[in-house]
Amino acid sequence: MGPLQIALVDDHKLFRSGIAAMVNDLNGYSIMFEAANGHELMRKISSKLKPDIILLDINMPQMDGISTAQWLRSNYPDVNIIVLSMFEDADKVLTMVKLGVKGYLLKDAEPHEFEQALSNVAQNEVYFPAFVTRHLISNFNKPVDTIKLNGREIEFLKLTGTELTYKEIADQMCVSVRTVDGYRDQLFDKLQIKSRVGLVLYAIKNKLIEV
Numbered sequence: 655m656g657p658l659q660i661a662l663v664d665d666h667k668l669f670r671s672g673i674a675a676m677v678n679d680l681n682g683y684s685i686m687f688e689a690a691n692g693h694e695l696m697r698k699i700s701s702k703l704k705p706d707i708i709l710l711d712i713n714m715p716q717m718d719g720i721s722t723a724q725w726l727r728s729n730y731p732d733v734n735i736i737v738l739s740m741f742e743d744a745d746k747v748l749t750m751v752k753l754g755v756k757g758y759l760l761k762d763a764e765p766h767e768f769e770q771a772l773s774n775v776a777q778n779e780v781y782f783p784a785f786v787t788r789h790l791i792s793n794f795n796k797p798v799d800t801i802k803l804n805g806r807e808i809e810f811l812k813l814t815g816t817e818l819t820y821k822e823i824a825d826q827m828c829v830s831v832r833t834v835d836g837y838r839d840q841l842f843d844k845l846q847i848k849s850r851v852g853l854v855l856y857a858i859k860n861k862l863i864e865v
Contacts, residue, residue, distance in 0.1 A: 658776055659686040661705035663695050663722065664738065665714045669761070673709065673738075680769060682776075692717030692725065699730065707734045707775055710755075712746055720746065723753045734775050742785045752848055757781035780851055787855065801844055808862060810837040814853045815863040 660677050662685060664670050674685045686705045689695040691714040699705070708726065712719035723735055736757035737750050747758065757771040757780060771781035803811070806827070813823045824834040842848060845856055857863045 657682050657684040658706040658772075659684055659704075660772075661686050661689065661695065661699070661708045663689045663692065663708060663714070663719075664711040665690045666711075676765065676768065677772075680772070683772060691715055692719070692722030695722060696725065699733075704730060705733060707736060707756075707772065709736050709738055712737060712739045712741075712743075712750070720749055720753070723750060723755060727753055736771055736775055736781070747786055751782075751786065751852070754848060758783065758786045780849075782851070803841075803844070807837055807841055807844075810834065811841065811853060811857045812863050814850055815857055 660683055662670050662673055662677075664673070667690075670688050674688065677683050677685050686703065687698050689698055693716050695708075696717075710719045710722060714722075719737065719739075723737075726733055726735065731754075734757075735750075735753075735755040736759060737755050738759055738761055739746070740761050742760070750758065756775040759768060759771055759781075760783070763771075763783075767783070774781040809827060810823065813826060816823075818826065820834050820838070821831050824831045827834065838850075838853075841853060845853070847853055847856060854863070
């Protein structure tokens with residue numbers, strides 16, 4: 655198996671050069687291509703030239719990171735996105751996480767944080783630093799009793815905060831994987847959440863699980 659292919663989308667050439675050099679120095683990763691904005695990415699990406707991970711800036715001319723992430727979710731939902739940003743903008747953080755990005759890094763992050771983010775996302779996990787978690791938790795303001803969750807949904811919510819896979823959660827609850835998928839989708843709809851991370855943060859906010 656070859657190195658994971660990375661695309662870098664950022665309008666600052668000097669920054670792109672530095673990140674590209676860092677990626678190419680890491681074992682197991684290689685830069686597939688670079689783009690200055692979302693429009694250029696759209697022209698370069700294809701079914702035959704599809705990266706595993708896209709490092710995506712938010713503030714870019716012509717087509718910014720939010721519009722680009724929306725387009726990617728519709729056209730290449732299996733491509734993982736790590737956001738690179740200069741700011742801790744709460745609204746943009748929440749928007750990008752709701753779009754399903756797998757990681758979020760400030761551009762002044764330490765190299766080891768950058769490497770950890772790549773490693774986590776490469777293993778189908780997520781990487782969100784403390785400020786992202788803080789914004790997410792503060793965004794969940796609705797208490798459980800106004801949402802009217804049933805007992806099985808609450809049980810499922812608690813188990814999402816463990817390291818169990820969805821299949822293992824199904825075994826723990828003595829139901830089928832399809833039933834667990836149903837609980838998950840119902841909660842996504844009720845709570846307006848689109849990821850397991852969001853479910854866990856909601857559970858923490860509403861004291862369903864302890865941290």
